[in-house]
Amino acid sequence: MLSKDKYKIGVALIDQQHQELFRRVADFIATVRGQGDWEERLAKVKATLAFMQEYVVTHFADEEAYQASINYPGLAAHKQIHDSFKQEVEQYAEKFAATGFNEDLIQSFAGKLMAWLINHVAREDQRIGEFARQEVRSNERTIC
Amino acid sequence: MKEQYVDSFLKAVQDVFALMLDLRAEKTNEENVDKFVTTDGANVTIGIRGDLSGTVLFTFPEKMALEMVKIMAGMEIDKLDNFVVSALSEVANIISGNALSNLNGYNYSCDLDPPQVVDAGKAIPAGKEAVRLPLKTGIGEFALNIALEEDDKTGK
Numbered sequence: 001m002l003s004k005d006k007y008k009i010g011v012a013l014i015d016q017q018h019q020e021l022f023r024r025v026a027d028f029i030a031t032v033r034g035q036g037d038w039e040e041r042l043a044k045v046k047a048t049l050a051f052m053q054e055y056v057v058t059h060f061a062d063e064e065a066y067q068a069s070i071n072y073p074g075l076a077a078h079k080q081i082h083d084s085f086k087q088e089v090e091q092y093a094e095k096f097a098a099t100g101f102n103e104d105l106i107q108s109f110a111g112k113l114m115a116w117l118i119n120h121v122a123r124e125d126q127r128i129g130e131f132a133r134q135e136v137r138s139n140e141r142t143i144c
Numbered sequence: 145m146k147e148q149y150v151d152s153f154l155k156a157v158q159d160v161f162a163l164m165l166d167l168r169a170e171k172t173n174e175e176n177v178d179k180f181v182t183t184d185g186a187n188v189t190i191g192i193r194g195d196l197s198g199t200v201l202f203t204f205p206e207k208m209a210l211e212m213v214k215i216m217a218g219m220e221i222d223k224l225d226n227f228v229v230s231a232l233s234e235v236a237n238i239i240s241g242n243a244l245s246n247l248n249g250y251n252y253s254c255d256l257d258p259p260q261v262v263d264a265g266k267a268i269p270a271g272k273e274a275v276r277l278p279l280k281t282g283i284g285e286f287a288l289n290i291a292l293e294e295d296d297k298t299g300k
Contacts, residue, residue, distance in 0.1 A: 002216075002217060026217075026218070029219070029227070030219070104226045107225060107226035107230065108226045108227070108229075108230040109230070110227050111226065111228060111229070111230030111231035111233075111234065112234045114216055114217060114231055115164070115216060115231045115232075115234035115238070116234055118164050118216055119163070119238045122164065
């Protein structure tokens with residue numbers, strides 16, 4: 001299991017999307033590292049890649065909209081991390097197309113994607129949750 | 145080598161290992177070296193440029209490399225392939241990025257080059273100021289090798 005409880009940030013929409021992202025990445029890794037002929041696995045690899053390219057964009061946009069809604073002060077820096085990662089995924093996609101979906105290259109992408117995602121959710125995204133909780137506490141004190 | 149450099153990397157290793165792997169990492173020794181020697185497992189080097197310049201080399205023995213990726217992926221990993229090496233390259237990249245943030249706290253501004261994988265059984269000249277830190281964890285011991293020198297122009 002790629003996902004862990006400690007990765008939850010306490011915001012339902014974001015946590016659900018993270019769960020979906022982790023589930024898809026785990027499936028992707030299982031397919032990429034699975035047994036059998038590469039050409040036979042390639043159809044599933046391509047479909048998962050296409051889904052993730054789209055889903056990452058949707059998730060990042062939703063997460064940034066949430067950050068804006070709570071006036072999260074780290075939004076600009078967080079968006080920069082998202083943009084840089086999206087760019088990297090695009091560069092990989094171009095390389096995949098240029099190399100005929102080379103197995104070694106896709107294995108490398110899967111390894112990087114996994115480690116990047118764990119660190120990003122466990123470190124950067126946790127800060128959003130902490131800020132949201134602080135804001136709630138601060139508003140509660142104001143009301144009292 | 146300045147304690148600030150070593151502490152910045154050591155703290156980064158400990159933070160990232162706790163966060164991503166739920167593991168403690170303890171320094172068991174610190175020795176000055178004139179060359180970096182790679183292991184039979186995954187070896188990742190990253191160049192550093194800016195107020196400080198040099199390289200760091202992470203040497204993960206095979207058994208530990210597989211175990212680290214098993215913890216992250218939550219699945220059995222039995223082969224040191226591109227997936228494993230790439231995942232560990234990214235971990236090394238994340239640690240080095242955190243170390244640079246720590247160094248920034250000492251007013252050193254630096255950038256990283258992309259991680260490069262180095263073959264096993266290599267001895268790489270390390271420059272004047274280089275140390276090797278063996279680090280013990282619950283799944284084995286690996287080494288962090290640091291060669292860092294201050295740019296003369298910074299005057300820090």
